[in-house]
Amino acid sequence: MNNMLEDLKQQVYEANLALPANNLVTLTWGNVSQIDRESGLFVIKPSGVDYDKLTAQDMVVVDLEGHVVEGDLNPSSDTPTHAFLYQHWDQLGGIVHTHSKWAVAFAQAGIAVPAAGTTHADTFYGDVPVADRLTQDEVDGAYELNTGKSIVSVFDREGIDPLAVPGVLTNDHGPFTWGKDAMDAVHNAIVLDVVSEMDFHTMQLNPSQDIHVPQYLLDRHYFRKHGKHAYYGQSNR
Secondary structure (H helix, E strand, C coil), X not given: CHXXXXXXXXXXXXXXXXXXXXCCCCCCCCEEEEEECCCCEEEECECCCCHHHCCHHHCEEEEXXXXXXXXXXXXXXXXXXXXHHHHHCCCCCEEEECCCHHHHHHHHHCCCECCCCXXXXXXXXXXXXXXXXXXXXXXXXXXXXXXXXXXXXXXXHHCCCCCCCCEEEECCCEEEEEECCHHHHHHHHHHHHHHHHHHHHXXXXXXXXXCCCCHHHHHHHHHCCCCCCCCCCCCCC
C-alpha cells in the first residue's frame, strides 16, 4: 500500500506541474487528482500551495468521502467535486480542474464549446457541454459537491458518454476534464483550452453560420483515435 501511494503521489505531483508548464493555471489556481480503484483512495493537490513550492510529499491522500487518509496539508477545496465524479463514473482514473482562459470564457458565457473542426473531434466526440448554473442554495450549501452533481446531471440529461466527451464547463466557473489517469486528464485540459480559443475566433469570423463540423468528419477523426478500429499512432504496430 505504501509503495502504491508513493507512486501515486509522484504521478499526481508531476501532473500538477504540467498545468503551469502548459499555461493552464495562474497563481495557485487549479488541481489534479488520480485514483487507485483497488484501494478506493485518490491523491490530490493541496489547497492554495504555489506550484513552484510543491513536492510529491505535499500531495494529499483522501478517500471517496473526501476524508484525509494521509498528508499534513489540507486537500484542494475542489476535493468533493473530484470525489463525486469518481463515485459516479467508475471509468475515470484522473481529473483536472483549471481556470484556463479560453475555456473559462465559454464557462462564464454559459456556452458549450462546439465541435467546430477536426482538432476538437480528435479528442471530444461532440460539443463540450456547460453545466447548469448553481442556485444560491446550492452555492450556500455543499458548493463543491453540488458542482459535481451539476456536471453529472448535464451528462445524464443530454445522454453524453463521459469517456467520449472527457470534459465539461461548470457555469460561471471553469473547466473540468478527466481521463484514464492524471496525465491523460491534463492532455484533455490542454486540448479543451486550445479548441476553445479556436472556436472563439471562428465564431468571430463567421458569427452567422453553424460552425459545427459535419457528423461524418467528426466520426472519422474521433474513431481513428478511439475504439477497436482506431489506427492513428503506433499502438497497432
